[in-house]
Amino acid sequence: MNQPQSVNSLDAAMRLAIEQSYRVKGTTYPNPPVGAVILNPEGQVVGVGATEPAGGEHAEVLALRRAGGLAAGGIAVVTLEPCNHYGKTPPCVNALIEARVGTVIYAVPDPNAVASGGAGRLQAAGLQVHSGVLADQVAAGPLREWLHKQRTGLPHVTWKYASSIDGRSAAADGSSQWISSEASRTDLHRRRAIADAIMVGTGTVLADDPALTARLPDGSLAARQPLRVVVGMREIPSDAKVLNDDSRTMVIRTHDPLEVMRALADRTDVLLEGGPTLAGAFLRAGAINRILAYVAPMLVGGPNTAVDDVGVPTIARALRWQFDGVDRTGPDLLISLVPR
Numbered sequence: 611m612n613q614p615q616s617v618n619s620l621d622a623a624m625r626l627a628i629e630q631s632y633r634v635k636g637t638t639y640p641n642p643p644v645g646a647v648i649l650n651p652e653g654q655v656v657g658v659g660a661t662e663p664a665g666g667e668h669a670e671v672l673a674l675r676r677a678g679g680l681a682a683g684g685i686a687v688v689t690l691e692p693c694n695h696y697g698k699t700p701p702c703v704n705a706l707i708e709a710r711v712g713t714v715i716y717a718v719p720d721p722n723a724v725a726s727g728g729a730g731r732l733q734a735a736g737l738q739v740h741s742g743v744l745a746d747q748v749a750a751g752p753l754r755e756w757l758h759k760q761r762t763g764l765p766h767v768t769w770k771y772a773s774s775i776d777g778r779s780a781a782a783d784g785s786s787q788w789i790s791s792e793a794s795r796t797d798l799h800r801r802r803a804i805a806d807a808i809m810v811g812t813g814t815v816l817a818d819d820p821a822l823t824a825r826l827p828d829g830s831l832a833a834r835q836p837l838r839v840v841v842g843m844r845e846i847p848s849d850a851k852v853l854n855d856d857s858r859t860m861v862i863r864t865h866d867p868l869e870v871m872r873a874l875a876d877r878t879d880v881l882l883e884g885g886p887t888l889a890g891a892f893l894r895a896g897a898i899n900r901i902l903a904y905v906a907p908m909l910v911g912g913p914n915t916a917v918d919d920v921g922v923p924t925i926a927r928a929l930r931w932q933f934d935g936v937d938r939t940g941p942d943l944l945i946s947l948v949p950r
């Protein structure tokens with residue numbers, strides 16, 4: 611860092627740590643993407659870091675290394691409670707204590723029983739410890755999928771779809787390309803590149819022949835490709851794009867969402883991209899944790915809805931969700947929903 615940056619609040623420092631964590635999201639599996647910032651006693655940023663790929667360094671250790679002697683008496687700001695265990699790397703709490711950091715601020719506690727206890731250990735060593743800073747932003751943001759996995763043992767599933775304002779994902783003749791804008795597609799490809807797996811049903815492979823790769827705006831492949839997962843009983847042709855060499859592909863011969871979840875148990879962040887039958891099955895099974903809808907300002911009409919049977923016979927039994935955020939992607943709306 612050439613110019614020492616000053617942050618005028620701990621919230622601002624935590625926002626910087628969140629920014630760091632987003633840089634590595636999708637690359638740390640099975641570890642959480644954590645961000646860390648070290649402030650010197652004057653409140654200047656003297657080191658930043660984010661978790662390396664599994665087996666590599668944790669965020670705090672990298673940030674401390676960059677800070678060197680300037681960390682003494684300073685503040686470490688971390689998105690996750692620093693770990694307290696010898697895993698693939700030594701405990702981060704040891705590194706913080708050895709660097710003579712005065713205060714540690716973190717957003718969310720580490721739910722991993724093996725690694726937790728860092729806060730207590732730091733306090734016992736005489737450091738000031740504060741938790742909960744921007745905890746909601748971190749828990750709903752960069753650590754959302756990892757925390758879900760820790761809590762449930764299952765991967766976090768985001769159902770993504772693109773539709774017209776009247777909820778159609780294709781026109782009556784089945785044509786579906788370019789419902790969403792270029793800005794929406796760029797946003798989607800960015801999300802694909804940080805997911806662990808992208809899943810579709812065999813019907814979607816047969817109808818649309820998607821490549822299910824993460825691509826950059828110029829059409830080239832992103833550096834990192836998620837696992838492609840095809841679910842269903844129907845045969846897919848050997849020349850389907852989803853079977854090309856651009857990424858790995860897993861075919862799961864079942865219709866049962868719970869069986870699919872078991873097959874993906876070692877994943878954290880799964881993007882379900884349709885079609886309407888598979889999305890319906892997952893919704894009926896309660897296996898969707900987040901909905902991301904790209905909604906385009908157009909009307910299409912006809913029978914091709916984004917999802918078909920969700921198991922709701924009457925309005926009193928509607929599946930009720932709540933809006934979690936609304937953004938614009940070009941001319942479209944990007945709506946995020948979480949279970950109520």
Ligand code: AOF
Nearest residue numbers: 644661668669692693697698699722725
């Ligand atoms: C931190 N900072 O940047 C991360 C933490 O196998 P290991 O040694 O890499 O430890 C993995 C566990 O450490 C992981 O399950 C989680 O509890 C914690 N991750 N902790 O202090 C970090 N990535």
Ligand code: ZN
Nearest residue numbers: 668693701702
């Ligand atoms: Zn650690």
